[in-house]
Amino acid sequence: MTKQADDPKQILIPTVIDQEGHVERAYDIYSRLLKDRIIFLGGRVDRDVANLIIAQMLFLDQQDVDADVRLYINSPGGSVPAGLAIFDTMNYIKSDVHTICVGQAASMGAFLLANGAKGKRSILPHANVMIHQPWIDGIGGQVTDIEITTRELLKTKNMLNKILAEKTGQSLDKLQEQVERDYWLDASEALKYGLVDNILSGPRAGARQAKK
Template structure:
């Protein structure tokens, strides 16, 4: 994204997502890049956008967060694990709670849902269809089946 933006920031960047998720820290790095660049970032869900994949999907440019009709979106709270001495586990637990609180605020900002709603909905794996994701505010619309996708953007 940084390279494409530096080459020509007047052109949109298309970010196709089919992801079960991954590292929260890596996902936040992608989010930060998306917010930093001048280029519009069009996010398109093809298949599954789960966990941090759903977060990155929702972080696309407003009005340009898209999903294919059969795609699925899943949100949940961040997961982690710790082992070692009790104090080390306590520190790790506090860290993941801070990350969760930050993600709640960011999801709320991106979707328009209240933070209380986000907290409730992140409690367990929460799967949505493309249409449900539109209603929730994670994506702006579901693409139609046709060969002129670019004209829909």
């Protein structure tokens, strides 16, 4: 098992052994998942995480444009610019991206979940989703700089709301009202809202419930 070097918690990353013919190869768990076209977003979205996910998507798209990429999401959200970089890459590559919410997809995590290919946005039964307006830490500086930052924030907020309204089928007015504060949805509510297309009950059972 190897350690994730830049993680202050020093989380252990398992190593798995894969049999390839008569040869055994050791992979860290994420590399082994990537071999099966699975990408895992399991934390906050920041520039480093975004760059890693983008690189994996570009690699898999080059490998086979006709095969889906599965993006599992268990994330509290994070940076809007970093999330939008992933969002644009999902739309840029030719492969369909099948998004699956495991545990939680909040904020930018929910935005990426909703951006999965049509009919290929899934959630596990006890996962939940949260959408809200963009969040930023305290703004400081000169008044003019604060005004410029505020204008940019409002522009970003309006852009994200329009995209999310298109992805969910909700009216823009309704969505804008709901995201003024944290808006939480369980799996069934996320399905009804249009954030996902189905609820997964297991790999053998497939989709338990499809959006009507």
